[in-house]
Amino acid sequence: MATNIQLLKDGLKNEGLRYTSQRQIVWDEICKTDDHRDAEDIYFKIKTSGQKVSRATVYRTIDVLVKNNLVRKLELGDGRNRYENKLDSSHHDHIVCIQCGRIDEFMDENIEKLQDEIAKKYQFKIVRHIHQLFGLCRDCR
Amino acid sequence: MATNIQLLKDGLKNEGLRYTSQRQIVWDEICKTDDHRDAEDIYFKIKTSGQKVSRATVYRTIDVLVKNNLVRKLELGDGRNRYENKLDSSHHDHIVCIQCGRIDEFMDENIEKLQDEIAKKYQFKIVRHIHQLFGLCRDCR
DNA sequence: CCTTTAATGAGATTGAGTCTCAAAAGTAAT
């Protein structure tokens, strides 16, 4: 986790933000897994581990991490955002099982290229995209 | 609007649901435009037009219409679902301006095919998908 | 240290959406 501390410090410094123990705790918690967890999950994991970070600070810190490109926000459209650390994974989209909640990741260069073409056609400058496939996974179908 | 009434009646009958004046009012309101409006918009348009349908009924009716394939639900991941009538448009995805809120529609057969391949690769049976591009439109960039 | 300014915590607030349950209204059979 040593390098993660530096990543956080650098990210914060770049934005003129302060390095605090609470931000470290939240970042550590997010780095602990490769899951796609929501803010409440992260908050309660921290809480039950005995560390003290308020809910507001967890939400605020997650926003900071998202803005600093350390965390990716996942909007599944179910009124609950999920987050994953961006450390060891490059850009990808998600394929979600509507039965068991399993989330796999996919990436397709051709789709990315086609998206660029669509953007050009509609004269948009794209800054992000959401691409999610919902269905039944192998075990649930 | 004459055919729309029949569409609604048939859709409801197929599901063993009752045809009511409230459902007609909501369906009419959704058919009035090709916009992508949220439930509150639709509710307040009805309210200010002097017709009386409760908020709960608007939400419930929209769900009924979505389930009956008369209305498409748009999840932009901003905690507010939008809806559009499915009458005169076939399947499409959306390209959204993060500045002015403009929403254009796109459809790309190749992307659809690539999605099918991804589903096959991950052994998912896809039932729906979300694909949205966010950026700045021609006027806002 | 001291000062300045940002960050935090606790709890109130928001906002979209859902739930409850008594009253109202469709529907089908008589």
Add this chain to the structure above:
DNA sequence: ATTACTTTTGAGACTCAATCTCATTAAAGG
């Protein structure tokens, strides 16, 4: 039409994720 049955509706309470407020605490730099 009347009745009997079942679904739908309305009003407002409630939920849940997320944000806001503001007094207090703590970084960071001189």
